[in-house]
Amino acid sequence: MTPSGGARGETGHKSEMLDSLLGLGGLMLLRDSVEWEGRSLLKALIKKSALSGEQVHILGCEVSEEEFREGFDSDINNRLVYHDFFRDPLNWSKTGEALPGGPLEALTAMCKRTDPGPVTIALDSLSWLLLHLPCTTLCQSLHALSHQDSCPGETPPSLLPLIHMPLPRNGSHFLSTLGE
Template sequence: VIPCIGLNGKCNKRDTVSYSGRHLLKSYISTALKREEEVVHVLGFEACEKEFRDGLDRTNAQRLHFHNAYSDPLGWTGNSAFTVHQFTLEDVSTLIKQTPQAKAVTLVIDSLSWILRHHDPAAVCQRLQALKKGGAVRTVIVLVHTDMHQRGTVGSIRHLATSVVTVAPGTRGLGAVAKTTRRTKSGKLMQDEETFSINEDLSVTIHSKLSHPGHTHVNTDETEVDPTANLTFNLRLSDTERQAKEKLALPFVFSKEKKSALLQPGPGSGRILYEPDANDDYDQEDPDDDLDI
């Protein structure tokens, strides 16, 4: 699960009411802070700074910049460091540029559900894409509570991300289950499923891998409907019908026998003979001399 943060793109963490993904989110942040060239910016809507920093390595704390949107997310008091209405390309870029420049900047949004409830989902997707393309950040990690949004909204965020991690409680109390879907540069989808647990130092322990990664066609949240299921006629051919179709001679396809018969002159075949007379003004060097060009 941890290599997801190293991708050059966006990582979308999805959780539900049955299991919170914040612990795994903090594990990603801890891994990023262990890289000396990495600087992490957090837009915190759902936890205060003290709670968010709890458990993180203090030696790397100076490279974690927490922008408090928890105390006043809607800006009612006018004293908030960041509000949900400030989620624009200009405001987020300004926050990042206020800190010393680093080789790699990771933007963490905890959680994107706050923003999706107060902004048009299409505009949110455009701003996330613009942040990545603009070069201000290298990696964007967002936490999304899928129970709070419609399938179409979750699907749009999922399609935008290069990696999606869906977490759920494990069976028989054995940790949790993470289903990871990664999109390669060639466009193929890699799917993996693992059971894991978060240690006190926020490291991840993988207990078992439920499926081996491979090229798979990942189904979306919506069930795929067969458009030919309720038709009054049959669009499929049986084996007997298919064999009869293959033996059928099409009218515009000539066999070798028919081609040779047409090319062989038979009895009574006609020919056109033309003999120019004296009135024909025909120039061998310029056949089009009689045309008004």
Template sequence: MDRMLQRGSHVFSGISRPPDYALSRPSSSGPGSGRASGLLQSLSGGSEPAGLLLIADSLECEGRSLLKSFVTSAALREEPVHVFSFELSESEFSTGLDDGVRARLQFHDGFSDPLNWEKCGTFTVDRFTARDLLASVSPPPGGAVLPCTVVLDSLSWILQQKQVVFLCRVLQEFQRGATRAELKIRKVVGLLHADLHQPEVVEAICQLASTVVTLTPLPESCGLRMDFPPYASATIVHKRKSGKVLKKEEYFTVEDRFTLRTSVEPIQRQETGGGGDVQVVDPAANLTFNLRLTDKERRTKESLTLPYHFSTEKKTNMLQSGVGEGKIYYEPDAGDDIDEEDPDDDLDI
């Protein structure tokens, strides 16, 4: 818990926007402008089924902005969005969202009284079960079943209170129960602060997810030739229902009103200066064996007659043979054991 408190604005302050440079919308378009639809854009837009989508961030590269871009995209598709928030209050989570997006949010408060000390009837950590999750996202009796998105913010808080086995079981039972109840859940988006947990814990949850988006900061020394300054790099591992696994690396930024902008092109690094002659490195230098032939060895190799080449006599006889004639040419090798006697001489035939 102390480590989560040390994350500062990354967890509790609600200031999850990227730096200011990412908030201005560029007017130019080009090969690196991000207009091409990448895998991250398809997952956000809903054209690519996601199942359980996990956003793994860290203190160096926060992921709540990307999470809110998924929320905004779902709300713009007029889908109800169920937000189970344990790290931010409803007002803090809604900061920066449009009124139309806020109207689509169905907030389940797990922040005010997560341990049920005040008995105020909020969504406590003890209610984080498959049955209570299904009851929270199910429509009222007689209501229409609409496609919806479920947001879990965040799984790291649950892991502070429960074991990873419990969390994996709840997520798996929730997805199976939603299928049996014929609920139209497009995706379950979970935020995980990967730097707070052991690698084996993160790996267990990633194995359960059908899509994992791992965020890493951009190297400070890399030069970018793109029309917009990307905020971070996203490594995406997406498992389709057909069994095909896609792994891509994309660069993205979250603009004003949590609009996602991606670039599917790799980062082009600027060439280092210094106009000296480029030294060519010999890969065969400093080896314990020789990869080259001397002049004598080359002449010996060229004068060697290979066993599968025709001799001069054989070529002459083949060219002089008439039509309809056939001959068998056999040139014994040095190791052949030739017996001149008839092997069947002792047989009475």
């Protein structure tokens, strides 16, 4: 086997693994920690979804849009819809750039789409949202989004929330509530 043949085989296995993960649909919680950075996996799943023709929405809370888009080629970047809660999440500057209704309203709006077809919603990150929103409200919103009743007539979106370990306050309660 040549080195390039081995690389192709390894890439094929990674692609199959990403396909398997995305094929599960629904809510897929991506945990990261000091030992293992999860944003790379999140971005790999986003890229795979975009390449398969899905609509991909990113609720960005922790890094700038520019930083998040780094590493994606222009074809992928053109397929991403970035909802920016990093720059001015609470709309303190009153520039009108912040999304009305905040992150929860943005999550709900992502499901009310006009284009048919599958949708992937990435949350970067759920940890930030847990620090700024009531745990119960956030759980209810994610549960509604990940079930058929949130998108009548459509397949529910794939949700890819990134969460940092150790968990923020109420984190253990959040995970147990989300699992119900």
